[in-house]
Amino acid sequence: MVDASVSPRPRSASASPVSAAEVAATRQPTSRAHLLPPRVFHDPEVFAYEQDAWYGGGWVSVGREEDALAPGQYFLAPRAGETFIVVRGADGVLRAFYNVCRHRGATLVEEPCGTVPRFQCPYHAWVFDLAGRLRTPRHTELLEGFDPAEWGLVEARLATWQGIVYLDLSGAAPPLEDYLGDLPPHFVRFDLAALRRAGRIDYDVAANWKALVENYLECYHCPGVHPQLNKITPYDMGQYLPWQGPFCGSFMDVLPEYETLSLSGAAAGRPPIPGMTAADRHRVYYFAIWPNQLLSLHPDYLMLHWLTPLEPGRTIVRCEWFFDPVEMTKAEFDPSDAIEFWDLTNRQDWSVCELQQRGTKSRAYTPGRYSAIESSVHGFDLMVADRYAADGVITPQERIAKQASSEAVKARARAMARGKAAD
Ligand code: FES
Numbered sequence: 001m002v003d004a005s006v007s008p009r010p011r012s013a014s015a016s017p018v019s020a021a022e023v024a025a026t027r028q029p030t031s032r033a034h035l036l037p038p039r040v041f042h043d044p045e046v047f048a049y050e051q052d053a054w055y056g057g058g059w060v061s062v063g064r065e066e067d068a069l070a071p072g073q074y075f076l077a078p079r080a081g082e083t084f085i086v087v088r089g090a091d092g093v094l095r096a097f098y099n100v101c102r103h104r105g106a107t108l109v110e111e112p113c114g115t116v117p118r119f120q121c122p123y124h125a126w127v128f129d130l131a132g133r134l135r136t137p138r139h140t141e142l143l144e145g146f147d148p149a150e151w152g153l154v155e156a157r158l159a160t161w162q163g164i165v166y167l168d169l170s171g172a173a174p175p176l177e178d179y180l181g182d183l184p185p186h187f188v189r190f191d192l193a194a195l196r197r198a199g200r201i202d203y204d205v206a207a208n209w210k211a212l213v214e215n216y217l218e219c220y221h222c223p224g225v226h227p228q229l230n231k232i233t234p235y236d237m238g239q240y241l242p243w244q245g246p247f248c249g250s251f252m253d254v255l256p257e258y259e260t261l262s263l264s265g266a267a268a269g270r271p272p273i274p275g276m277t278a279a280d281r282h283r284v285y286y287f288a289i290w291p292n293q294l295l296s297l298h299p300d301y302l303m304l305h306w307l308t309p310l311e312p313g314r315t316i317v318r319c320e321w322f323f324d325p326v327e328m329t330k331a332e333f334d335p336s337d338a339i340e341f342w343d344l345t346n347r348q349d350w351s352v353c354e355l356q357q358r359g360t361k362s363r364a365y366t367p368g369r370y371s372a373i374e375s376s377v378h379g380f381d382l383m384v385a386d387r388y389a390a391d392g393v394i395t396p397q398e399r400i401a402k403q404a405s406s407e408a409v410k411a412r413a414r415a416m417a418r419g420k421a422a423d
């Protein structure tokens with residue numbers, strides 16, 4: 001067993017570098033609020049605080065369980081400036097370890113994924129089994145007070161939800177399902193853990209991670225930035241979902257003449273994934289889960305983004321696409337239309353986020369205002385602002401009716417049908 005006495009050194013509880021006064025203008029009703037102060041996108045001190053207190057704190061998503069299904073199968077997960085080994089033990093238990101040898105501290109594993117019988121340090125060859133236990137190393141027999149059982153890998157607390165792996169580096173967060181609030185009920189009709197990845201693209205984006213989340217949470221920019229997306233899910237046709245927890249959720253309506261978000265708008269023969277209701281089949285759900293996960297559920301596939309902040313102005317974004325494994329076995333299965341659609345859309349988004357990153361450095365920029373269809377952005381910014389302020393206040397959000405209701409969707413569809421009939 002990994003000895004509990006080797007829990008990570010407690011981190012110094014660094015004070016927030018952003019005061020309550022500095023974010024007071026954000027912590028207002030949406031109709032009066034201002035966007036976050038620009039320095040939170042650029043200041044290395046703010047970035048270091050976020051990495052330590054947020055990414056180095058409670059539950060944060062790091063990957064998918066499907067990448068460590070068999071005994072010995074592992075993947076490296078980046079988090080808070082270091083990496084973790086997520087590995088399936090010989091006993092079938094999924095565990096996470098700090099990727100650090102207990103001898104002289106060398107990085108233990110460099111290959112990003114694989115299947116191994118054990119971990120052997122490349123420096124002096126100390127060997128740890130899949131449960132993190134140290135085998136008695138050479139030339140340690142005569143050491144005084146050295147018990148190999150006390151020198152196993154340092155374990156990080158791990159839990160999964162819908163096949164997504166979360167780590168709690170604080171070791172003190174509430175159980176994951178409690179922490180996620182009312183997020184799980186939004187997905188009880190699905191088994192997202194059963195889906196399998198058909199594509200992955202990593203992007204290196206010159207923008208702060210918070211700018212990327214803000215961008216994800218609104219479609220105000222869609223008519224100009226995403227003509228292809230806006231044609232299938234018009235920017236003003238969707239609704240916010242109620243939320244009580246560390247996330248923001250909404251859906252957008254797929255126009256009746258399309259099936260999904262893909263270059264053609266067709267699902268290429270893919271049926272809706274199991275669990276989809278009649279209403280789900282004409283929607284795309286968007287959830288931003290604090291702090292770094294973007295979960296987009298389409299009628300026929302799931303897309304996940306993981307944001308890994310590297311610097312105040314640099315973020316690695318991993319985007320992955322998941323499909324029903326039954327469909328994936330079919331000869332005609334071809335996910336490329338969906339992947340290429342989102343690769344295009346992703347790049348369109350990164351481009352404008354990079355513009356924001358550059359522009360908010362200007363001496364002339366003062367925090368702007370939220371439009372009536374950016375309520376979700378404000379919801380996320382309130383999570384950020386409340387955490388900076390660290391005064392125990394959770395700012396309630398005034399929910400502006402964002403977008404047209406499904407009634408408006410139907411009205412638009414009827415109007416389009418009339419237009420076609422008149423042609
Ligand atoms: S640093 Fe790993 S065995 Fe020496």
Ligand SMILES: [Fe+2]
Nearest residue numbers: 215221226349
């Ligand atoms: Fe976008």
